[in-house]
Amino acid sequence: MSDTILETDGLTKEFMGFVAVGDVSLKIRRGSIHGLIGPNGAGKTTCFNLLTKFLQPTRGTIRYDGRDITGMKPAEVARLGLVRSFQISAVFPHLSVLENVRVALQRQRGGSFDFWRSESLLKQYDDRAMALLADVGLSGYEHLAAGELPYGRKRALEIATTLAMEPQMMLLDEPTAGMTHEDVDRIVALVRRVAVGRTVLLVEHNLKVVSGLCDTITVLTRGRILAEGDYQAVAKNPEVVAAYLGTEAHTVTEGVPV
Numbered sequence: 032m033s034d035t036i037l038e039t040d041g042l043t044k045e046f047m048g049f050v051a052v053g054d055v056s057l058k059i060r061r062g063s064i065h066g067l068i069g070p071n072g073a074g075k076t077t078c079f080n081l082l083t084k085f086l087q088p089t090r091g092t093i094r095y096d097g098r099d100i101t102g103m104k105p106a107e108v109a110r111l112g113l114v115r116s117f118q119i120s121a122v123f124p125h126l127s128v129l130e131n132v133r134v135a136l137q138r139q140r141g142g143s144f145d146f147w148r149s150e151s152l153l154k155q156y157d158d159r160a161m162a163l164l165a166d167v168g169l170s171g172y173e174h175l176a177a178g179e180l181p182y183g184r185k186r187a188l189e190i191a192t193t194l195a196m197e198p199q200m201m202l203l204d205e206p207t208a209g210m211t212h213e214d215v216d217r218i219v220a221l222v223r224r225v226a227v228g229r230t231v232l233l234v235e236h237n238l239k240v241v242s243g244l245c246d247t248i249t250v251l252t253r254g255r256i257l258a259e260g261d262y263q264a265v266a267k268n269p270e271v272v273a274a275y276l277g278t279e280a281h282t283v284t285e286g287v288p289v
């Protein structure tokens with residue numbers, strides 16, 4: 032088994048001639064937590080969408096677990112175990128927290144929303160759903176309507192429904208966006224917990240989150256890789272500091288020791 036789980040070669044996405052992602056060659060180590068960071072407009076989301084096949088690249092290739100997935104559809108790569116956080120997890124607000132996870136499990140195990148299944152099968156789903164909810168710290172919330180969960184807990188529920196897909200690799204798009212400090216700490220702990228035994232790629236704005244979580248960080252700017260390494264190395268890189276200072280001085284003062 033190769034040490035690299037996901038690899039891109041010369042990945043490029045142009046929008047009407049504008050290079051949003053240019054010649055990005057990434058190697059993501061199996062079992063690592065890898066961060067993709069960069070100032071606004073750096074190409075993080077475009078890159079994320081390319082990796083999960085929501086966008087087709089203009090050029091370049093993507094290999095996942097030894098297979099060329101460049102031409103595949105999002106659902107196909109999800110079945111191979113490469114799952115993005117909100118791919119299947121649009122939370123149904125009127126269903127309970129438990130029902131949301133159960134639906135995700137049913138979808139995973141048979142692609143069916145058929146609620147007329149045997150009692151014992153439903154019980155199996157419920158047991159697994161309760162275990163997943165415990166994993167993400169949502170025990171006690173199972174009978175609450177998902178729409179009534181506080182924001183941070185909703186993101187935890189999304190992660191539970193993503194885990195229902197049994198991902199080998201999870202891609203998380205700004206898991207802490209818009210959260211309070213307390214929620215951020217909880218999600219960081221959660222990502223660390225769910226990363227055990229799998230690979231995680233996360234796109235983040237919050238450098239504190241990245242510094243606490245990621246083994247390797249790739250810094251993008253203007254669609255290209257500017258730097259790569261562990262947090263200490265990239266935070267010291269003058270080009271990285273300059274790229275952030277140019278657009279996001281507030282984030283730097285929070286995250287990069289300058």
Ligand SMILES: Nc1ncnc2c1ncn2[C@@H]1O[C@H](COP(=O)(O)OP(=O)(O)OP(=O)(O)O)[C@@H](O)[C@H]1O
Pocket residue numbers: 046049050051069070071072073074075076077078
């Ligand atoms: N569908 C599109 N059509 C045209 N331009 C696009 C499209 N999607 C993204 N872009 C452009 O590509 C560049 C990279 O955008 P992208 O959203 O990937 O950056 P980002 O790093 O995720 O930024 P942010 O942190 O602000 O979300 C931006 O200049 C954006 O305007």
